[in-house]
Amino acid sequence: MSWISLEKIKRLGEKFSYANVIENDKGFHSIEVPKENLIDFLTFLKTDPDYSFKMFIDWTIIDHGQKADPRFQGVLILYSPEYKERIIVKTWATNETLPSLTGLWTGAKWAEREAWDMFGIRFEGHENLVRMFLWETYPYHPLRKDFPLRGIEDTELPSLNEKERMDQLEGTMNYSRMHTALPTLEDLEKTQKARMPQKKAQVVLNWGPLHPGTHGTIWFLFDMEGEYVKECDIIIGQLHRGVEKLAENMNVQQIIPYTDRMDYIAAINENHSVCIAAEKLLGIHEKIPEKAKYIRTMMAELSRINSHLLWLGTYALDLGALTMFLYTFREREKLMDILEGITGARFTINYFRVGGVYADLPYGALDAIEHFLKDLPKRINDYETLLTRNRIWLKRNVDVCIITEEDVYDYGLTGAVARASGVPYDLRKIDKYDAYGEVEFDIPVGEKGDSYDRYLVRMEEMRQSIKIVKQCVEKLRTMSKNDPYFYEPEDKKMKITIDGRGTKLFKGEVYAAADNPRGELGVYIYQPKDGIKPFRFRLRSGAFYNLQVFTKAIIGRPIADAITLLSTIDPVVGETDR
């Protein structure tokens, strides 16, 4: 497991008298530091060659409830690329303020804005602490424990057909005319102004929120000097559904269908993250039946191919190669058929469970997968002949929007974006969750970190995924149909069910992640006592942090490169907004 060892963290505790080491029986040790000393301590962690926690992973808040004092606690997760270790640093936010970490890691900028938006914690020293998801005039901080789950319903919003058809809908199946607040045009104008308080150049170009090139509802603001971008900010949150808040009110198996709706392109991988985190918290991650492990690895890789095919199609479409879209969707359709047959849904899969999968493979599933894989490498070669060495493609991609290795550590970039910049950060190799430790594959790593490298890395990832799926199919063939696919706990205290009723989480905390097509989707669960509902369920979205680097990489580039950059970063708005 990629976590700091106990002796190493204890040495930290000895070195700094103010630091307080918190041991964890599952191995997820953390360290508590008072907020006055936080910056010094983190500077040491970042620069000391024995630790070198250079890479920013996540920075979030836990609300301990109204009665606790101090009430809010900051949780910082860091990664050390040299030692392949993670650490959690905690600090209490007395007076609802915390020092800003943007001086150490630029990636903390959005994390802090999110924490301000959701918890109302002010960060001292943040350059422009505005809301992240909600509009500027929204008065509440929704992830606080005293904010009701249903929201505060203070806006009257009659249904359209109630007005036009004179239907009396009130009373039918809890339909209510009162809704939670909605932003007016005036609110949006204020939001836009707050995001970019000082104009640097002449024209502010709005791109989105609804535009086919943005692949979802993102709203870009470009401050432009002629054709070149001087400053950029992104307004997201149009798809914010409060998955973290919802997750605090249900059991862990019920959270899985919600994660389907986050990264809807690769729903299986999202489910995978939640399963891994919950299994590690329960301490059963090594006891999962082998068949379930292999099925999950296989499905996750199929889903990665699916996601990359969609990415390739839309990316080429954005850059003007319409044919590509039709070709990739043909292959994707076959893949969707396979997913539909195995899991029961084409898009919102909900197949994985904490403890395995919900059903065994149907008759003929492996044959269908093999049949599909026989054809796919030829198709990928076809795509490469069309694109890779085409002169227009080269002109639009080579040396466009370079993301350096430094950016990767500063912004906490993960997934293909990090790998294209020369950082071989792949959780499949580092954490070896499920069956990834037992299959052979390479990590494609780029050199320069331009758009072209990101394209090549993803193309190679597809080929590696094919390799993994083939090994999984081979292994599954040797198994028996009576092998279990779901973990039945021997421990009386533990209860895990396929339908989720009564599934309990143990006391403790855990951060675990899976390598998804859009980066690392980490799940941080904090549970002060045994219970069904997680107390704090944090989703560290890879797409969210990857999108943040957009605002830096586009500076000084012409506006046409925005499309290339956005396509190669490949965010899905469902995941950035959660």
Next chain:
Amino acid sequence: MGIKKVGLNKNVAPQSIVEKIFFLDFAKGLKTTIKHLFKRVITVDFPFEVIVPAIRFRGVHGLRNVDGTEPEDFASWVKKLKIKPPEKGETRCIACKFCQAACPVPEIFVIKAEKLDVPEDHPHHGLKVLTQFDMDLGKCMFCGLCTLACPTACIIHTDVYDLSSYTRRGAILNKEQLAKIADDFIARRGKEKFDEHSHWPDTQKVWPEYDLARAKAWDNNPPVFGPNYQDQE
């Protein structure tokens, strides 16, 4: 550690001068396009041709009636919850509300069972019968947790996917509508989905092989299904 370097000079050679002058990159691309030009059409002509959903497909819900294929512990469940023993053709639902407990959005369900109004010496005295089972599909995520929770295999997913309504009220299905949907589905495809007593029989296929429209989407070369595991027939 298995790192593969990719990049313009690593696994991709840059364009040579000959390629540049004679537009060979375009010619190669065109060759691929022309190759595809002579392939057969793969699109399905909906609604004249319809793909039959896979048997596991999670479509609109249905409520199954008693038809002799109940799980073995059905009678004991009926007894435990003090439900009037259903006869053939009556609903299997025993109002245990397990589906509601498993559902991530429990407001979907309104389930009510009422005591029968019969004299004291009647055999059904004190027993309950299901009076209301409403589902608001406008709120449903089709995650399938309710069907896994059901102890009597009553609530199921059918393969019906085309549901629409002009008003919100149309998204609410009552128990008669749900029973009708299930009956239709069982008559059409019950044999594919269930065998005598099992919810997940071995013989469930990835998708029905008789489906010609789907074969078309697979380049008219669909896979032939065989057993997955070595001891499967």
